[in-house]
Amino acid sequence: xxxxxxxxxxxxxxxxxxxxxxxxxxxxxxxxxxxxxxxxxxxxxxxxxxxxxxxxxxxxxxxxxxxxxxxxxxxxxxxxxxxxxxxxxxxxxxxxxxxxxxxxxxxxxxxxxxxxxxxxxxxxxxxxxxxxxxxxxxxxxxx
Amino acid sequence: xxxxxxxxxxxxxxxxxxxxxxxxxxxxxxxxxxxxxxxxxxxxxxxxxxxxxxxxxxxxxxxxxxxxxxxxxxxxxxxxxxxxxxxxxxxxxxxxxxxxxxxxxxxxxxxxxxxxxxxxxx
Numbered sequence: 001x002x003x004x005x006x007x008x009x010x011x012x013x014x015x016x017x018x019x020x021x022x023x024x025x026x027x028x029x030x031x032x033x034x035x036x037x038x039x040x041x042x043x044x045x046x047x048x049x050x051x052x053x054x055x056x057x058x059x060x061x062x063x064x065x066x067x068x069x070x071x072x073x074x075x076x077x078x079x080x081x082x083x084x085x086x087x088x089x090x091x092x093x094x095x096x097x098x099x100x101x102x103x104x105x106x107x108x109x110x111x112x113x114x115x116x117x118x119x120x121x122x123x124x125x126x127x128x129x130x131x132x133x134x135x136x137x138x139x140x141x142x143x
Numbered sequence: 144x145x146x147x148x149x150x151x152x153x154x155x156x157x158x159x160x161x162x163x164x165x166x167x168x169x170x171x172x173x174x175x176x177x178x179x180x181x182x183x184x185x186x187x188x189x190x191x192x193x194x195x196x197x198x199x200x201x202x203x204x205x206x207x208x209x210x211x212x213x214x215x216x217x218x219x220x221x222x223x224x225x226x227x228x229x230x231x232x233x234x235x236x237x238x239x240x241x242x243x244x245x246x247x248x249x250x251x252x253x254x255x256x257x258x259x260x261x262x263x264x265x
Contacts, residue, residue, distance in 0.1 A: 016169040041199070048169075052201065111205065111238065
C-alpha cells in the first residue's frame with residue numbers, strides 16, 4: 001500500500017534567533033523520514049542556510065516579515081519549500097572556489113548556497129514577480 | 144531549543160585558546176567574530192579554537208574563520224582548529240577547509256604545532 005504524503009509547516013518571524021526553532025522542526029522531519037544523525041544534521045544545515053539567506057538578504061533583517069518553511073514527506077523523498085516575499089536573488093552556478101573567492105562569497109550568502117547544493121539532490125528557485133520567492137529542495141531517501 | 148552558544152577564552156604557552164560550546168549559526172556567529180577580532184586587535188594572533196563541544200556550525204560560523212585567516216597569517220599567526228567532532232567536520236569538508244586550515248585532533252597538538260611552526264598551509 002502506498003504511503004500517504006504528509007505535509008508540515010512552520011511560519012516564524014524573520015529573525016536569526018528563530019533559526020534554532022527551524023532546525024528543531026527540520027530535525028524532527030528528518031528523524032520521521034528515518035535519516036541517521038549525520039543526515040539529519042545536513043538537512044538541518046541546508047534549511048538553516050536557506051532561511052538565513054532569506055532573513056539576511058531577502059528581508060534585510062526586517063523581523064516584521066515571515067519565513068515560511070513547508071516540508072512534504074513521502075516514501076521516496078523529503079521536499080522542503082522555503083517561501084518569502086522579500087527581494088529575489090540570482091542563484092547562479094556553483095563551482096570550486098579559492099579562499100579569496102570563498103571569503104567574498106561569505107558576504108552575499110553564496111557559501112550557504114554552496115552547502116545547500118552539496119547536500120540536497122535537487123534545488124530549484126522560483127520567482128513569482130510581485131508575489132513570492134520559493135526555494136524548493138529535495139532530498140531523496142535511500143530505501 | 145538548540146541555540147545556546149558560548150566562547151570561553153584561556154591562554155596556554157602564549158597561544159590563545161577559544162573554546163566553543165553549542166551552536167554556531169547566523170545568530171551566534173557575531174559573538175565568535177568579536178572574540179577573534181578582539182584577539183587580533185590586541186596583537187594576539189596565535190589562536191587555537193577548541194571545537195570538541197561545538198555541536199553545530201553553518202556557513203555564518205565558517206565565514207568567521209575565513210574572514211580572519213589571511214590577516215592573521217599575514218601578522219605571523221594562525222588559527223588552528225582542534226577536536227572537531229565527525230558530524231561537524233563533514234560541514235568543514237564540504238567547503239574544502241582541510242586544505243586551507245591546520246585541523247588537529249586536540250588542543251595539545253595545536254599548541255605543539257604553534258611551538259614547532261608546523262602545519263600552516265601555504
